[in-house]
Amino acid sequence: MTKYTKFQPWLDWLDQRYDETLDRLKSWSAINSGTGNIEGLDRMRAEILTAFAELDAQTREIDLPDTEAVAPDGSIAPVRYGKVLHFSKRPQAPVRVLLCIHYDTVFAIDSPFQTPRLIDENTLNGPGVADAKGGILTILNALSALERSPFANGIGWDVILNPDEETGSIGSAAILAEQARAADFGMLYEPALEDGTLAGARKGSGNFSIRIKGRAAHAGREFHAGRSAMVAASDCVMRLDGLNGKVGKATFNIGKIDGGGPVNVVPDTAVVRFNVRVSNHDERHQAEDEIAKVIMAINTRDGITAELHGRFGRAPKPMAGKTLALFEWVRELGHDLDLDIAWKATGGCCDGNNLAEAGLPNIDTLGLRGGLIHSDQEFVKLDSLIERARLSALILMKAGAGDLPDALKKTEI
Ligand SMILES: [Zn+2]
Known part of the structure; x- marks a missing residue:
């Protein structure tokens, strides 16, 4: 731990965010934001805008055009989407990182699963607590620590929160690709497994x-x-x-x-x-x-x-090249926070696939530790609320201090 004394004050600062983060996670979980619930997505976005105001970033709400789907009767019907939220800070900085996660859930407006519930003192069950409202709060906490630190000046960031990941990000794919091309590496906040294992290669x-x-x-x-x-x-x-x-x-x-x-x-x-x-x-x-x-x-x-x-x-997301270098770097950083960072391949996919296809090395499970997502048993481990924010804050501060591994630095021509 002594290795990171220069980052320590801002990592420690995160401890005081626990209560506020837990309160927000519970109240956000109780807002239905199923992909098709446009009104619920609007409410969720209003909450996020209020919470993210402390970052003092340039903020945009982006309309997505309708797409088409085949209805059960064989007719072609339009599909409507919520809006994408985009926060941006210091786009001219020498290092640029893209942080993404979705604010929709798989639970439709008429799903019986609508409210959070403490199962024990370290386990919260509720819609979207892991996938991925806990991830949104992890982004907020990590950026909040970064912005308080002197290392913020060395790094610019963009946050994209999309409303349609659970149906495949068809509406937001172009925005994800555009933002991915402007960044050096990507941090995506799908949940980690309960024991902290990250997703590696994806189909x-x-x-x-x-x-x-x-x-x-x-x-x-x-x-x-x-x-x-x-x-x-x-x-x-x-x-x-x-x-x-x-x-x-x-x-x-x-x-x-x-x-x-x-x-x-x-x-x-x-x-x-x-x-x-x-x-x-x-x-x-x-x-x-x-x-x-x-x-x-x-x-x-x-x-x-x-x-x-x-x-x-x-597209498939292979574990190789810059993506592998990013994982190895994060494993090192985790080690210094007493976190054992491992990863394994999965058949599942997420927007990390989209970012990889656009050429952006990324880790896509930097969210909270949890499990049983897409079911009414979805849960998060509450001792990961600050733990995962510390990991992300350390990644951001290290990058801002210019301590990126060579493989991730922009190649000079
Ligand atoms: Zn998700």
Whole structure:
């Protein structure tokens, strides 16, 4: 610990933030901010703006354009989003860091899971406590410590808080990529595992819908005139499932089939929805080719048309090069805070994939320690509230003091 005496006063300063942070985490958890709840996202954003005012940063609220999705009845419907929050300070500084996390949750406005609850003195259960409202508070605390320190002048930062991560960041992807290109490294605040382990390499992921049209007919009077979209959808599902094991380690998961209706009608519409995970770019391109072949095969069925919607929203995030150098540096810093920083590969993905695709080395699980996210058992460990803020504050102060590892410094031309 003595190694960091010059940073110690601001690390210690964070201790006094515990009560305020816990209060905020509870009250923010009780605000529903499911991705589709635009009014709830507005309320959450107002809370964040109030809390972040102490940083005295340049602040923007950015509207996102609607995108399109295939509705269960096969029609194309618009998707609306909340706004992106952007805070920026010292953009001209010699080192620039991008801090990101989402303020939406997976819990819809009508979910039964709406309130936080202490399970024991060190465990808080509640929607978004780990994923990722605790992460937003970790950013706030770490930046607040940095700004009080003399090392702030050496580092400029941008914070992006997006409203659509839980549905794949389709609306905010362009903003994430733009900000990633301007930074030297990225810090993202998805939760760490309960024991503090971070996510290392991540798979890439794509969500797709296949819209299938046939021809309706009365099942009794003119069955043979009909062309069943449901039967074509079943064929499509079996072909997609058959790709498992054929494209490297890529997985094809059929999540949902919409379609059909009364059993006395040959159904004319069906929608097949599926997710694909890939470990690398080759698998991604092969998977795209194979999906295209399935679409072609379904289109050869008499009276049937199939069309593909969706795409790979997340590229794979390999653990190599500058990203690996960043992890090794953070492991060293953690060691000096008595934290054992380990990481392991995961099939999950997050905006860390997007930042990596834009060329930004990043660590994407700098948020609180917790688990069982996306379920009503979601929890955080409260002894990580200040612990994780200290880790981030140390990273920021070290970078501001010019102590970045060589691999992360801008290469001079
Ligand atoms: Zn998350």
